[in-house]
Amino acid sequence: RWRICFKYSLITFAEIWLKNTLFYKSSCHYYVHRYSTSTNNSSAEGDDPNKDDDDDDPNKILWKIILGRVGMTRYLHKMAKKWLLIGKPATPEILNTLLPHSNIKITEKGLKTLLHSPKLLITDLIDHTLVLNKIKRTSGAAGKTYIPGIYIWTHKVTGDKYVGSSSQLLSRLRGYLLRTHKVSGKFIPLLYAGPITDWTLEIFFVKELGNFRYEHVLEQYYLLDPSFNLNMVRVVNNPSGSNARPLFMYNRDKSVLYYGSSQEIDFINLLNICHTTLSKHVTKGTYYLGKYLFTREIVPSARVSDIHIVDLALKLELDRGQYNINKPINSLSQSVVLVDIKTKEQQLFYSLGKCVDFLKSKGFKADQRTLVKRLDSKLVYHGYKCYTPVHQDLVKSPD
Template sequence: MNSTVVTDYDIFFSFTFIFIKIKKPICFKLIRFFNSNCNSNTKTDKVKWKVILGRNGPIQYSHKLADEQIKSDKPINSKIINDILAYCNIKITENVLKDLINSPSLVLKDLDKDLTIKILKDNIGLPSSKIQIPGVYIFKHKNTGQKYVGSSSQLAIRLFGYLNLRHKAIGKFIPLLNKEKLSNFILEVIPLYNNYDFRSEIVLEQYYLLDSSFNLNTIKVANNPSGSNAKPLYMYNRDKTILYFSSMQQKDFINNLNISHFTFTKHLNKGTYYLGKYLFTRKPELTAKIKDISILDLALQLEKDRIKFNKNKPLNSLSRSVLLIDANNNTKLFFSLGKCIKYLRKKGLSATQTTLVKYINTGKVYHGYIYKYV
């Protein structure tokens, strides 16, 4: 049986003939079967990608709330702060907000003097200090009154970066600081020594950001993951058909998934696979299917993958991950015994390595929790 080969020329000529014959435009809806089915994303995936890329979802909503509050010029309360910071799971009371607002501060007027460095050292330490104090800082221009507010969990590192003019010249404030020099600014520093269960410096920064007088801040949402410090990171399977996790902030990989900065940077630069099965990229692959998995389940999955991948490496009890379960069956994962002990002590509970290991092995309740090795 003879077979007929149809070439691209034949197809083109046929369409040309039809067009001349009927003298009407060809409706290409009739030939949809020629289209490639390369974009197989569902509507759900497309919605999720909008959230991941910051085009929709809680982050965008937070910016909208902040803009509306600034325009309204209404008093700022804890509810407004909670609504704006809901995307990072921070919730405070009115009393806590008042305490933060009334926190003592240092006002430094001679930023180019050695005395300023000494005062900062005495109150918040140095960038090399092992213990870093969190807090908020406010720069105010002496002549124009223009203001900028920021916060950091490592106040000394951040502020000495400003005083040594080491920060990248982006936004409105840093280029102005570089141009006008330190002597033209007043610096107010608010160290936050009270150890809350949340990042109190973010809350206080957000309070000030809602004040329209802070006109050197271009972004009005604290801890903003889509700002100038954003470094998007995506974790896929090997062929990038499945997206397991992504964030606009690298620290989420460190804190939530126990993947060190050195590790993902190494694999990013070399294009190699983490644990032999995961690929890190800076760019989104919009055709990838988004894995429906919680952060906790993904963290547990990675822990199992690490055990398999590192089966020839010795693993002691101190480096093993611990799952904490409360009476309501809520869980919290710690990537080492030490981090679990630190968490308990932070809550005012006594805990030692020996005691915790004993309760892990027996499965008995300790301080209202059950503990398990992962």
């Protein structure tokens, strides 16, 4: 039997590996063509006259892509630099091209909506507490850490500008104001070199479209503006890079995929799941709220639910309320099934304490120690037979 299971698992693994390999190989050949074309164009423009001729060899380029030395990222950065030379405002087409990892197809109307997002301009940054409180009030998210949007720093004298984005604006901006961010690049050294009052801070709150990645679109729009001269990188960072920790939420038997993200923080921010609770269930493989399973593996056979992220968050909130009502008082509590010996009616209690309270409400003198002795025995306790839910056969046939 184990040989059959092993053989089946091996075949399944081989099928998945073959699909991924074919997809990856086709993707690599696509970027070999794109990259080799851009390399030839650069050569014609005289960017690198001493370039080794072997760099145009498609086979060598393919291996460089596999090894991560060239490919999609480098190609996108070249596209962004070429757009900067044009000097025109970014279009939906170029934004969609530069943000393949965001799974977003921005339209002209959507871009206009983003550009008219609620914003806040702060010219006096001397009091950090007042600044952060003002951001909270304006965003309408007082008491929450999840505030997505972009921020633009502008030097009052030189006009130097820097743009960035974050799904947690308060945390990011607090680091700038308190100067706790690591000194790197062009912007932070300049920000720390003089008083914070030399700068203005403009914030765009991205909340109307309801997708946590739309701040990347708005940031990318301004990154293609040459006036933002303090930004060294012109393509928004891919959140699914080496620092990402993909996570997926399924039902108990993993037949339905409810949600997946390249970052654990999205489960905390978007679904209001406690970090400690999330880590515990991911590590132990236990069921969240008794209904959901977290895993880092993709299950190809699972059906992808079309539930909206907001609806899913509301669903989890209702599940939490029901679970907190029914869950045991402590880890030592035991669920109990009482079966009336006369009516055969069954009642389920999620803790020994609640079962004892029920018996006392009937006028019986009950206590937990005696109740434990009666569990899964044939002895009657105040007119009831007592079972644990795991003994389903006993519950179904109490006689």
